[in-house]
Amino acid sequence: MTAAQAMLDTSARASDVRRTNLASVDLNLLVALEALLEQRNVTHAGRRVGLSQPAMSRALARLRGMFGDDLLVRTSAGPTLTARGEQLRAKLPSALEPIREILVSRSFRPEEAKSKIIVAMPEHQALVLLPRLLPRLRSRAPNLDVVVCSLLAGSLKRLESGEVDLAVGQVDDTPPGFFRRTLYTDRFVCLVRQDHPSLQHEWTADRFSALRHAVISPGAEDGFGQIYDALAQLNLPDRDPLIVPNVMAAPMMVAETDLVLTVPLRVATRAAAMLPLRVMELPIELPPYEVSLIWHERRHRDGEHGWMRSELAAATMDVVHSLPHAAIAS
Known part of the structure; x- marks a missing residue:
């Protein structure tokens, strides 16, 4: 059989296979x-x-x-x-x-996992959660790569499409097709530089309201990553707060200026441990800050995904029970 004939024979067999109706x-x-x-x-x-x-x-x-x-x-x-x-x-x-x-449903074995999970997480949550999560993953699933994406725009659509596996943030509600699990609840405090002029006086709601405020931009229209969006509801004299793009730039600016920054307690204590800042109790009342884990139903029953959700929840137990290291003034 010549090479040409062999090719024709192979092509004919392939054509027969394609014509086979499995139905x-x-x-x-x-x-x-x-x-x-x-x-x-x-x-x-x-x-x-x-x-x-x-x-x-x-x-x-x-x-x-x-x-x-x-x-x-x-x-x-x-x-x-x-x-x-x-x-x-x-x-x-x-x-x-x-x-x-x-057809066989295999249970997920983290020690054998060689894959990647992408988590959309704002910087301030990464600052709190990753130091507790990563050591757990390193010991339990050493070959599982976790990619943290701080780009939060369109997080719900990206969860739905599978571009992102999980999201961590503050959202009031989730649309049909999504699941949400509360990881932990924090309360708000504020940060000022250690030698801020206001510290020489009584820390009152009026004095707090009169200061220039910094606000960290969430970077997403669907709510992920928002830290403090109630400033406009407080009738503060400062109607034009300074918008700061990320959680590390904001405390650095506060440490060098007379700005005041309102953030969750655990974020504030981490920042105060690195910069000359004073953590102050808020002289006004704000609702609690609830951090949630969000995912789409397309991966709800996936073994690897469920295991990762459990690990995130377990890591936040350390967050819940951890005590702030910095003193809080009132």
């Missing part, structure tokens, strides 16, 4: 065929797959029609396979194994 094939017959080819006995093969001898005989008749071959024949030495039967016996197990793999 017309009872795939259960392949399970019966596997047993028949191994047992070479109708009765024994029937027992293996839970069919009676008559039912297995009917299955063999259908298989013979499907393949256009007797597959199993009688000889003086007993039942034996035809040449086509021998070919199928060699190929069938490797063909059925991937199907069995698809």
